[in-house]
Amino acid sequence: xxxxxxxxxxxxxxxxxxxxxxxxxxxxxxxxxxxxxxxxxxxxxxxxxxxxxxxxxxxxxxxxxxxxxxxxxxxxxxxxxxxxxxxxxxxxxxxxxxxxxxxxxxxxxxxxxxxxxxxxxxxxxxxxxxxxxxxxxxxxxxxxxxxxxxxxxxxxxxxxxxxxxxxxxxxxxxxxxxxxxxxxxxxxxxxxxxxxxxxxxxxxxxxxxxxxxxxxxxxxxxxxxxxxxxxxxxxxxxxxxxxxxxxxxxxxxxxxxxxxxxxxxxxxxxxxxxxxxxxxxxxxxxxxxxxxxxxxxxxxxxxxxxxxxxxxxxxxxxxxxxxxxxxxxxxxxxxxxxxxxxxxxxxxxxxxxxxxxxxxxxxxxxxxxxxxxxxxxxxxxxxxxxxxxxxxxxxxx
Ligand code: AMP
Numbered sequence: 001x002x003x004x005x006x007x008x009x010x011x012x013x014x015x016x017x018x019x020x021x022x023x024x025x026x027x028x029x030x031x032x033x034x035x036x037x038x039x040x041x042x043x044x045x046x047x048x049x050x051x052x053x054x055x056x057x058x059x060x061x062x063x064x065x066x067x068x069x070x071x072x073x074x075x076x077x078x079x080x081x082x083x084x085x086x087x088x089x090x091x092x093x094x095x096x097x098x099x100x101x102x103x104x105x106x107x108x109x110x111x112x113x114x115x116x117x118x119x120x121x122x123x124x125x126x127x128x129x130x131x132x133x134x135x136x137x138x139x140x141x142x143x144x145x146x147x148x149x150x151x152x153x154x155x156x157x158x159x160x161x162x163x164x165x166x167x168x169x170x171x172x173x174x175x176x177x178x179x180x181x182x183x184x185x186x187x188x189x190x191x192x193x194x195x196x197x198x199x200x201x202x203x204x205x206x207x208x209x210x211x212x213x214x215x216x217x218x219x220x221x222x223x224x225x226x227x228x229x230x231x232x233x234x235x236x237x238x239x240x241x242x243x244x245x246x247x248x249x250x251x252x253x254x255x256x257x258x259x260x261x262x263x264x265x266x267x268x269x270x271x272x273x274x275x276x277x278x279x280x281x282x283x284x285x286x287x288x289x290x291x292x293x294x295x296x297x298x299x300x301x302x303x304x305x306x307x308x309x310x311x312x313x314x315x316x317x318x319x320x321x322x323x324x325x326x327x328x329x330x331x332x333x334x335x336x337x338x339x340x341x342x343x344x345x346x347x348x349x350x351x352x353x354x355x356x357x358x359x360x361x362x363x364x365x366x367x368x369x370x371x372x373x374x375x376x377x378x379x380x381x382x383x384x385x386x387x388x389x390x391x392x393x394x395x396x397x
Contacts, residue, residue, distance in 0.1 A: 001397070002026065002084050003389045004071075006064075007091040008130030010122055011035055013063045016385040017071060017078060017085070020393050023386060026078040027071060031063040039063075043070040051076035060126070064133035087142045088134045089392030091182065091384070092127040094120030095147030097173055100154060102391040105131055105143040113145065119173070119230070144392040151185040152178025154222040159319070162229075176234075178226035180208045184216040185223075186387035187329045187380045192221055194365065195325045195376045203320045205313055208382065209339070210330030211239035211282065215309065217316035217323075225319050227312055233269055236312065237305040239282035242272035244308070277301035284332050284339075306339060310346045317350065326352075327380040334363045334381050344368075350375050 001021065007014040013031040018024070029043040039057035044050050051070060057063045068082050079085070090105075094116040103109055113128045120127075131143050152160070160176040161169060168174040178184075188204045191197070197204070200220040207215050213236040216226040227235025227243075236243045250264045259267075267276075275282040278301035280290050290298035317323045326347075327333075328340050337359050344354045351374025359368040361379060369377040 001086045001393065002079065003392050004085050004088045005091075005385045005388045005392070006088055006130050006134065007385075008060060008126040010126045013060060013067070013130060015067050016389075018386065018389040020389060023389075025385075028385075029067065029070065031057060031066065033057070034060055034063050041066050041070060043076060045076055045078050048076065060129040061133040061136060064130070064137050068137055082138055085138060085141060087144060087392050087396040088138070089144045089146055089388040090127060090131050090134075091148065091388055092145045093123035093148050093179070094177070095145070095149050096177075097153070097175075099145075099147050100150050102144055102146040102150065102395060104395050105145050109145055119177075142396050144395050146182055146388045146391050148179050148181045149177040151181030151216070151223045152176070152226050155225060159225045174230060176226070176229045178214070178216065178223065179228040179232045180212065180214045181223075182384045182387045183208050183329065183382040184214070184218070184226065185221070186384070187327055187382050188216065188218045189221050190365075190380055191325050191327045191378065194378065194380065195367075197324050203322055203324045205316050205323055205326045206380075207309055207313070207326065207328050207333050207343075208330045209236075209309070209328065209333035209336075212241070213238045213330070213332070215312045215316065217320050219320060225316060233265075237308045238273040239284070240270050240273045240275045242268045242276065274301045274305060277304055284336065288338070302339070306342045309343050313343070313347060323350070323375055325376040325378065327378050329380050329382040334379055337362075340368065340379075344377055347375075352377060
C-alpha cells in the first residue's frame, strides 16, 4: 500500500510517497514559494535524478496537482497513476484538546482544525488547505490528520495547567499542549523496543534537538510532560526561539524600545535563541565554528543551549521519579557528538556514563552509554514522515 505524506506550511508543501509494504520512500519533494513569485517544485524520486519545475503556484491546490503530475510523470514519476495512492497522511499542527490520536478526516475534523486556527495561526489554515486540495485532487482517497499536539494530550492536568486565573483555561483553552508530538511519540516508542524496556512502565526522556528543540518525558510511551507550551516558543533554547523567559521581559523591552507585544513575540520567535545570544547564526554548526575560533558569545550560546537541556532532564527525572533511557534525536541530537557528551557528562549523578567511541556515530540508531551506565542513552533518528505514514496506515488498512 502506498501512502502520500503531506506537510503544508503557509507558503510551502513537503511530501513523501512511501511504500508501506517495506516502508521505503519512493519519492520526496518540496513546493516552495506557493502564492509568491518564483514558486518551484523540487521532486526527488529515489534512485533517479532530481527534477525541478519552475512554474507559478498561486495556491496549494495547484501545488498538490503539480505533486501528482510529478509522481506520475513518465520520466521522473514513480507510479503509473494516482489511483495507486491508497491514503494521504497530513501533518496538522494543532488539534487543541480534541484529539489525542490521529483521525480520518471528515467534516467534524475539518471543523476542529478550523476551530484551532487561533491556536496555530500560521500552520492550521495551511494544513486545512492541504487537506482540501487533496480531497479535490483525489476524490474518495481517505485523508488522515496526524496532530503535532496529540502526544501531549496524555499529560496530567498538573503538568499542563499554567498557574494563571483558571478562567483563561476554561474560556480559551490556554494550557501546555506540546509540539513535535509525532517525533516524540515515534522516538519514545522506538526507544522502548530498542532498549528492551517494559512497554507499559519504561521511563523515557526524548531530546528532540533541531532548529526547533523540545524535550519530553513519557512512561510506557505516554507523555507525562513536555517542554513546549501553548505555542512552540516555550522550553529549550532553540535556533531562533528563546524558550523559557520571564514574561515581564516583554513588558520591560516594550516600554524601553517602544515595541508592541506582537513585535516582541516576533523577536522571541525569530531573533532569539542561538542566533540571539551569538549574533552569528541560528545554525548550530555555524555557532560552533565561531566558538572554536574563540568567539565568546558563540561559546555562551552553546553553553546556554546545553545548560537548558541539562536542567530539563533533571526536572523530568524528578517528575517521573526516575528514568530508564534518554534519547537524542533531530539534526543536532543525531549528529552532534560534542553536545551529547557535554549534556551527559553533567548527568553523572544519575550514574550515566558515555562510551566515547560509540558516541562518534552520526544519524544512526545507536546505544552510546557504556554497559554499566545506570541509564541507557542512545541516538534514535526521528522520522516524522514515516511516523505519519504508519499512523495513516493503522487507520485505513
Ligand atoms: P533539524 O531542524 O532537525 O533539521 O536540525 C537543524 C539543526 O541541526 C541545525 O542547527 C544544524 O546545525 C544541526 N545539524 C545538522 N547536521 C549537523 C551535523 N552534522 N553536526 C552538527 N549539527 C548538525
